[in-house]
Amino acid sequence: MSEVLLAARNVSKQFPGVLANDDISVQLRPGRILALLGENGAGKSTLVNILFGMYRPDSGQVVIKDEVVDLHGPDDAISRGIGMVHQHFQLVPPMRVVENIVLGAEPSKRGLVDLAEARKRVVELSQRYGLEIDPDALVEDLPVGMQQRVEILKALYREADVLILDEPTGVLTPQEADHLLGVLRDLTETGLGIVFITHKLREVLAIADDIVVLRNGRVVGETTPAETNESGLAEMMVGRSVVLRVEKSAAEPTDVVLAVDELEVNDDRGHLAIDGLSFEVRAGEILGIAGVEGNGQRELVEAVTGLRHPLSGTMRINGEEVTNGSARGISKKGVAHIPEDREKHGVIAVYSLAENSVLNRYHRSPFSLRGILRRDVIDRHAEDVVEEFDVRTPSIAVAASSLSGGNKQKLIVGREFSDDIELLIAAQPTRGIDIGAIEFIHRRILEQRDKGAAVLLVSAELDEILGLSDRVAVLYDGKLMEILDAQDADRERVGLLMAGITQ
Amino acid sequence: MTARQKQMLYVGATLIVVMAWAFYTADGPQTTAVLAGTVRAATLLALGAMCGMIGERSGVVNIGIEGQFLLSAFAAFTIASMTGSLFLGTVAGVGMGLIMGWMLAAMAVGLKVDQIIAGTVLNIAALGLTSFFYDRSRSLGMGKYTNIDLGPLADIPLVGTVFFSRPPLTYLTMVLLVVVHVALFRSVWGMRTRAIGEHPGAADTVGIDVLKLRYINVTIAGGLAGLGGSYLALEAVGTFSRAMSGGRGFLALAVMIFGRRTPFGAYAAALFFGFTTALQNQFQLNNTFDIPPQFVGMLPFVVTIIVVALSGLIGSMRDPAALGQVYEKG
Numbered sequence: 001m002s003e004v005l006l007a008a009r010n011v012s013k014q015f016p017g018v019l020a021n022d023d024i025s026v027q028l029r030p031g032r033i034l035a036l037l038g039e040n041g042a043g044k045s046t047l048v049n050i051l052f053g054m055y056r057p058d059s060g061q062v063v064i065k066d067e068v069v070d071l072h073g074p075d076d077a078i079s080r081g082i083g084m085v086h087q088h089f090q091l092v093p094p095m096r097v098v099e100n101i102v103l104g105a106e107p108s109k110r111g112l113v114d115l116a117e118a119r120k121r122v123v124e125l126s127q128r129y130g131l132e133i134d135p136d137a138l139v140e141d142l143p144v145g146m147q148q149r150v151e152i153l154k155a156l157y158r159e160a161d162v163l164i165l166d167e168p169t170g171v172l173t174p175q176e177a178d179h180l181l182g183v184l185r186d187l188t189e190t191g192l193g194i195v196f197i198t199h200k201l202r203e204v205l206a207i208a209d210d211i212v213v214l215r216n217g218r219v220v221g222e223t224t225p226a227e228t229n230e231s232g233l234a235e236m237m238v239g240r241s242v243v244l245r246v247e248k249s250a251a252e253p254t255d256v257v258l259a260v261d262e263l264e265v266n267d268d269r270g271h272l273a274i275d276g277l278s279f280e281v282r283a284g285e286i287l288g289i290a291g292v293e294g295n296g297q298r299e300l301v302e303a304v305t306g307l308r309h310p311l312s313g314t315m316r317i318n319g320e321e322v323t324n325g326s327a328r329g330i331s332k333k334g335v336a337h338i339p340e341d342r343e344k345h346g347v348i349a350v351y352s353l354a355e356n357s358v359l360n361r362y363h364r365s366p367f368s369l370r371g372i373l374r375r376d377v378i379d380r381h382a383e384d385v386v387e388e389f390d391v392r393t394p395s396i397a398v399a400a401s402s403l404s405g406g407n408k409q410k411l412i413v414g415r416e417f418s419d420d421i422e423l424l425i426a427a428q429p430t431r432g433i434d435i436g437a438i439e440f441i442h443r444r445i446l447e448q449r450d451k452g453a454a455v456l457l458v459s460a461e462l463d464e465i466l467g468l469s470d471r472v473a474v475l476y477d478g479k480l481m482e483i484l485d486a487q488d489a490d491r492e493r494v495g496l497l498m499a500g501i502t503q
Numbered sequence: 504m505t506a507r508q509k510q511m512l513y514v515g516a517t518l519i520v521v522m523a524w525a526f527y528t529a530d531g532p533q534t535t536a537v538l539a540g541t542v543r544a545a546t547l548l549a550l551g552a553m554c555g556m557i558g559e560r561s562g563v564v565n566i567g568i569e570g571q572f573l574l575s576a577f578a579a580f581t582i583a584s585m586t587g588s589l590f591l592g593t594v595a596g597v598g599m600g601l602i603m604g605w606m607l608a609a610m611a612v613g614l615k616v617d618q619i620i621a622g623t624v625l626n627i628a629a630l631g632l633t634s635f636f637y638d639r640s641r642s643l644g645m646g647k648y649t650n651i652d653l654g655p656l657a658d659i660p661l662v663g664t665v666f667f668s669r670p671p672l673t674y675l676t677m678v679l680l681v682v683v684h685v686a687l688f689r690s691v692w693g694m695r696t697r698a699i700g701e702h703p704g705a706a707d708t709v710g711i712d713v714l715k716l717r718y719i720n721v722t723i724a725g726g727l728a729g730l731g732g733s734y735l736a737l738e739a740v741g742t743f744s745r746a747m748s749g750g751r752g753f754l755a756l757a758v759m760i761f762g763r764r765t766p767f768g769a770y771a772a773a774l775f776f777g778f779t780t781a782l783q784n785q786f787q788l789n790n791t792f793d794i795p796p797q798f799v800g801m802l803p804f805v806v807t808i809i810v811v812a813l814s815g816l817i818g819s820m821r822d823p824a825a826l827g828q829v830y831e832k833g
Contacts, residue, residue, distance in 0.1 A: 094701060106691050111691055112689045113691050
């Protein structure tokens with residue numbers, strides 16, 4: 001057996017404007033789990049893409065099974081036993097499990113796919129590794145956890161000795177994630193090596209044998225779970241000590257601001273996504289909506305902000321009915337919205353930072369006068385937002401697209417928070433941004449609550465929900481499972497509810 | 504297919520057979536003429552629909568089938584009349600179809616031109632080129648393809664004349680329906696083709712060359728439309744005339760959609776649309792209705808609009824997910 005399954009030796013990769021990987025060396029041995037930890041933009045994905053043959057390094061070497069190799073593409077890596085489970089599953093939804101697993105390496109007879117043989121091999125494989133699956137199910141009918149299993153089987157079918165998993169737990173409930181970690185541990189028993197990419201500190205400590213922390217394209221730390229803890233890892237990732245839990249006082253809820261009653265909303269395909277939802281959010285409290293993504297969160301947020309018309313039910317803001325109101329009408333009532341997809345709905349990429357800073361109010365005084373924009377007022381406002389919300393930018397004239405994710409998000413938050421807010425709807429407010437910016441945005445959201453705004457927080461990050469919310473509602477399959485007070489909402493209980501299980 | 508759909512299919516088929524037989528006993532020659540005309544019109548539509556579905560299953564929309572029919576018909580007719588060989592003419596038609604398929608691939612896959620624009624380019628080019636080079640004095644000295652009786656099968660009343668006493672390209676089309684069906688749904692090629700139309704990224708990560716396969720498929724599909732052009736000039740009509748494809752390349756797309764992008768489904772749809780065409784012809788010949796012939800001629804197209812609109816309402820027909828999208832690696 002080889003000493004080193006997979007390694008990068010002094011790998012560097014330059015992209016226009018950034019040195020994505022700067023002299024990185026990592027190494028994976030058989031039967032071990034290597035966790036790559038780092039914030040977005042730290043260089044994890046670039047490194048993995050180099051190891052998987054998608055990019056070629058500018059300098060340095062890739063080693064597979066003690067041998068220096070020159071990879072020309074993913075097929076090169078696959079044929080050398082490297083398997084990758086992508087963050088966004090690479091599966092063909094209307095095809096069967098067995099077809100997805102063998103695609104590209106189909107057993108065949110005279111050009112025709114030998115499905116019987118394929119099914120036999122898949123069943124064998126799933127029994128050998130204890131990964132049960134129905135080979136004839138359509139992938140689109142499977143829950144995400146099962147789809148991930150298909151991805152893992154796909155790699156194993158190609159006789160992978162190394163599995164690379166890119167943020168594999170992002171779409172799973174805590175219990176599913178724990179189960180996956182167990183499966184991965186079992187897989188290493190057979191000598192398989194695993195590279196595990198994540199930004200979740202807890203998981204790293206739970207599963208890794210070796211931990212490599214990346215920051216700004218460099219290796220800034222190598223450690224093991226025994227030698228460190230969550231705050232130690234966070235400090236390595238960010239480069240300074242960080243507060244993982246935001247300090248907050250008890251909520252003092254007053255009047256009901258948002259009242260939703262028996263709401264039903266369809267998704268884009270015309271299926272019921274929100275199924276009879278009723279809840280209230282009071283001024284001065286944060287209601288967190290927990291749940292695995294795709295359980296109706298997007299439709300709920302779009303309905304409440306006026307971007308999607310509900311089928312039935314009512315919504316009231318401060319007692320006034322807004323059920324079929326327009327997005328602008330609802331926004332006028334003092335509703336701020338941090339959308340979940342900041343690239344698509346948060347900013348207009350080609351507009352300047354100044355223009356983006358008034359997207360919600362450009363048509364009103366003082367930003368425009370009789371239909372003409374007042375550039376000087378807008379610019380002054382933008383300067384204020386940049387200053388107050390710590391948006392790191394060379395100037396307010398640059399296009400929004402030139403900002404990093406975290407700075408875009410701070411710009412959006414700054415824009416939405418510059419008026420007095422009655423109701424804040426924050427959907428995935430800290431997705432994909434660095435810990436420093438997360439901390440900043442969390443403090444700002446709490447500030448709004450303390451100033452008396454009602455906050456509806458929708459997030460797929462359970463830690464974010466548990467850290468900020470005064471009450472936690474769990475959304476599963478378009479229905480509210482339960483609304484818990486913060487002190488009753490522990491990880492275990494919420495996790496089960498997220499999977500649709502009530503005790 | 505659900506049990507209910509199957510049931511409806513059987514009921515529908517039985518009804519059609521009974522009705523055909525009733526009409527046949529009432530008026531033999533007319534019924535035979537209409538049904539023979541149905542198969543004749545369906546052949547061209549089926550070839551176009553197969554061309555369309557291979558492209559769309561791979562993720563490439565081909566609205567240039569009309570142009571592919573027309574230019575291939577022109578090539579087939581010209582070569583056949585020059586060489587005096589229908590076979591060489593047919594080969595030339597298929598060859599022209601392949602070339603046009605390759606051109607569509609070069610634009611839509613290679614240069615990443617918008618697929619609708621690429622297809623429109625083919626249509627306009629074909630109409631312009633054939634109108635310009637069309638030589639009125641040319642004719643097929645030896646006549647068009649003639650019927651071949653398939654032994655005793657041809658002697659069955661009605662069915663024999665309609666299906667088993669046909670010219671060669673009609674038989675070839677029926678064989679191709681089976682071939683394309685097996686290829687699309689049973690072969691390695693077909694599985695990969697469906698994968699690149701649904702999720703090219705997934706295909707790419709398992710080492711399938713998405714762009715290359717699309718290139719190949721759109722080119723081959725062009726060959727099928729080319730055969731359609733040959734059929735039109737050398738078997739159905741026996742000459743070339745300006746804009747003779749007459750919108751049937753577009754009708755073929757409707758047939759493809761209605762047939763759910765499967766060869767047999769498309770053939771069933773083609774027979775249905777072919778029937779409206781044949782019926783319309785017969786109405787005009789007999790002067791059944793005392794209205795201007797243009798209105799009667801609208802029948803197939805009016806039915807197309809109604810059927811496509813209705814099928815959108817009833818069936819949930821899902822397009823391949825990556826249809827019409829340019830694939831960028833990485």
